[in-house]
Amino acid sequence: MEDMIATIQKIFTLENLLFMMEGVKISLLVAVFGLIIGTLLGTLAASMRISRSKVLSGIGRIYVDVIRGTPMLLQLSFFYLGFPMIYQMITGNYLSVDALLIGILAIGINSGAYVCELIRGAINSIDKGQWEAGMSLGLNRTQILKKIILPQSFKRIVPPLANEFIVLIKDSSLISTIGVYDLMKTSNILGSKYYNYFVPMIFAGIVYLMLTLVVSQITSKIEMRMAESD
Amino acid sequence: MINIEHICKKFPNIVALDDVSLHIYPNEIICLIGPSGSGKSTLLRSINGLEIGDSGTITVNGELVNPNDEQQMCSIRTKMGFVFQHFNLFPHMTVLENMLLGPVEVQKRDREEVKQEALALLERVGLKEKANEYVNKLSGGQKQRVAIVRALCMKPEIMLFDEPTSALDPEMVKEVLDVMRELAKDNITMVIVTHEMNFAREVASRIIFMDEGKIVEENTPEEFFVHPQQQRTKEFLAKVL
Ligand SMILES: Nc1ncnc2c1ncn2[C@@H]1O[C@H](COP(=O)(O)OP(=O)(O)OP(=O)(O)O)[C@@H](O)[C@H]1O
Ligand SMILES: [Mg+2]
Numbered sequence: 001m002e003d004m005i006a007t008i009q010k011i012f013t014l015e016n017l018l019f020m021m022e023g024v025k026i027s028l029l030v031a032v033f034g035l036i037i038g039t040l041l042g043t044l045a046a047s048m049r050i051s052r053s054k055v056l057s058g059i060g061r062i063y064v065d066v067i068r069g070t071p072m073l074l075q076l077s078f079f080y081l082g083f084p085m086i087y088q089m090i091t092g093n094y095l096s097v098d099a100l101l102i103g104i105l106a107i108g109i110n111s112g113a114y115v116c117e118l119i120r121g122a123i124n125s126i127d128k129g130q131w132e133a134g135m136s137l138g139l140n141r142t143q144i145l146k147k148i149i150l151p152q153s154f155k156r157i158v159p160p161l162a163n164e165f166i167v168l169i170k171d172s173s174l175i176s177t178i179g180v181y182d183l184m185k186t187s188n189i190l191g192s193k194y195y196n197y198f199v200p201m202i203f204a205g206i207v208y209l210m211l212t213l214v215v216s217q218i219t220s221k222i223e224m225r226m227a228e229s230d
Numbered sequence: 231m232i233n234i235e236h237i238c239k240k241f242p243n244i245v246a247l248d249d250v251s252l253h254i255y256p257n258e259i260i261c262l263i264g265p266s267g268s269g270k271s272t273l274l275r276s277i278n279g280l281e282i283g284d285s286g287t288i289t290v291n292g293e294l295v296n297p298n299d300e301q302q303m304c305s306i307r308t309k310m311g312f313v314f315q316h317f318n319l320f321p322h323m324t325v326l327e328n329m330l331l332g333p334v335e336v337q338k339r340d341r342e343e344v345k346q347e348a349l350a351l352l353e354r355v356g357l358k359e360k361a362n363e364y365v366n367k368l369s370g371g372q373k374q375r376v377a378i379v380r381a382l383c384m385k386p387e388i389m390l391f392d393e394p395t396s397a398l399d400p401e402m403v404k405e406v407l408d409v410m411r412e413l414a415k416d417n418i419t420m421v422i423v424t425h426e427m428n429f430a431r432e433v434a435s436r437i438i439f440m441d442e443g444k445i446v447e448e449n450t451p452e453e454f455f456v457h458p459q460q461q462r463t464k465e466f467l468a469k470v471l
Contacts, residue, residue, distance in 0.1 A: 132280055133318035137332035138308035140300055151322045
């Protein structure tokens with residue numbers, strides 16, 4: 001027990017704490033930008049999937065299926081290692097990639113597939129009668145989507161999108177595998193430095209937990225607000 | 231005005247419309263009655279293309295309807311008001327916004343002008359003070375009256391009603407039927423699917439009785455209710471009257 005306390009005191013120096021806080025920043029950065037890219041890509045993919053063009057909806061579908069059907073870790077490695085290799089094979093030039101940038105991009109592309117499906121889910125959850133009422137007024141498909149369906153879907157997109165953000169906070173830890181100094185990586189480094197993985201890992205876990213709890217608290221507040229305005 | 235010729239419509243398990251032909255003339259009030267599942271809704275919805283028949287043709291004012299031509303479908307639908315059993319009002323809009331959407335967005339009419347007309351219509355159905363309420367705050371009867379004036383705001387040539395009072399509490403049925411009686415007095419062309427036999431008898435110029443996807447009998451209300459010709463009609467009337 002005394003050993004333990006001594007180790008804790010050794011590990012939790014101001015310097016080490018600041019080091020891990022940098023990691024927290026990176027983790028949040030990845031999650032936030034991952035979500036932004038994911039939302040943009042997801043919106044694009046969803047509009048493709050619900051479009052009447054077979055080609056567009058086919059492309060959207062392949063994107064979603066491939067991303068959701070393969071491990072995120074594999075996608076990350078593909079963008080970090082595989083993509084530069086392909087680039088070199090084609091152009092003959094060496095491509096140096098920034099791990100953080102590629103990580104954010106890969107996570108955003110991954111998230112886009114899930115966001116696409118949750119947008120589609122929200123749109124499909126709107127009562128068929130709303131479409132019919134729009135049609136009966138002579139509105140075309142685009143007008144119905146824009147004026148009737150999307151404004152109602154929006155409310156139903158917010159909660160699952162917040163959930164997606166929580167998933168990204170946790171899954172951002174995968175970028176530690178390509179050498180980005182996020183919360184996971186910094187706690188690993190401290191672990192190997194002090195030959196004690198347990199303490200930094202617990203600390204990282206608590207920080208992840210706090211972050212996700214804060215997000216879900218904020219979300220349920222927003223949800224309550226929105227329910228009131230109904 | 232509207233000619234439906236030999237329309238058939240199959241759903242996976244059932245033939246909903248079996249070679250139905252119907253001609254609708256200006257200023258007519260047709261009441262469609264029949265047992266549940268007889269194809270009344272399907273027929274009514276085919277008139278404005280919410281349901282597309284597997285075969286048969288529909289002409290509106292001499293123009294053949296092509297269900298694959300979205301532009302034509304939209305322009306034809308602006309000539310027809312449709313009132314749904316479950317209202318289908320837009321919950322994210324106020325009463326007035328519900329009414330303005332079609333005229334402003336589709337017919338590109340002047341917003342202010344339509345607004346004045348909409349308010350006048352609301353006044354006629356006794357809902358002027360609800361103009362800026364969100365529709366979820368209204369009772370069922372109020373919702374259906376809004377749905378009716380929303381359709382009227384498009385200045386349609388014909389109004390189609392699919393069981394407009396079936397989802398209402400009994401005490402609200404009358405307020406909706408009264409609005410429809412007013413429309414009947416104004417000689418607006420209407421096709422009404424209803425289970426309100428007394429109302430049908432009172433306003434209809436023609437009653438059409440459907441069963442199992444077919445038109446079994448049609449006649450003036452007096453003849454229809456007093457001297458039904460077909461056995462199935464008699465059985466149906468014995469049950470509902
Ligand atoms: N979208 C659909 N998919 C499958 N079957 C359907 C669909 N719409 C209607 N049907 C079937 O077609 C038949 C005719 O339906 P329809 O709604 O036209 O009857 P109805 O006369 O309006 O009955 P009700 O008085 O109950 O409204 C019914 O058996 C119904 O189950
Ligand atoms: Mg019906």
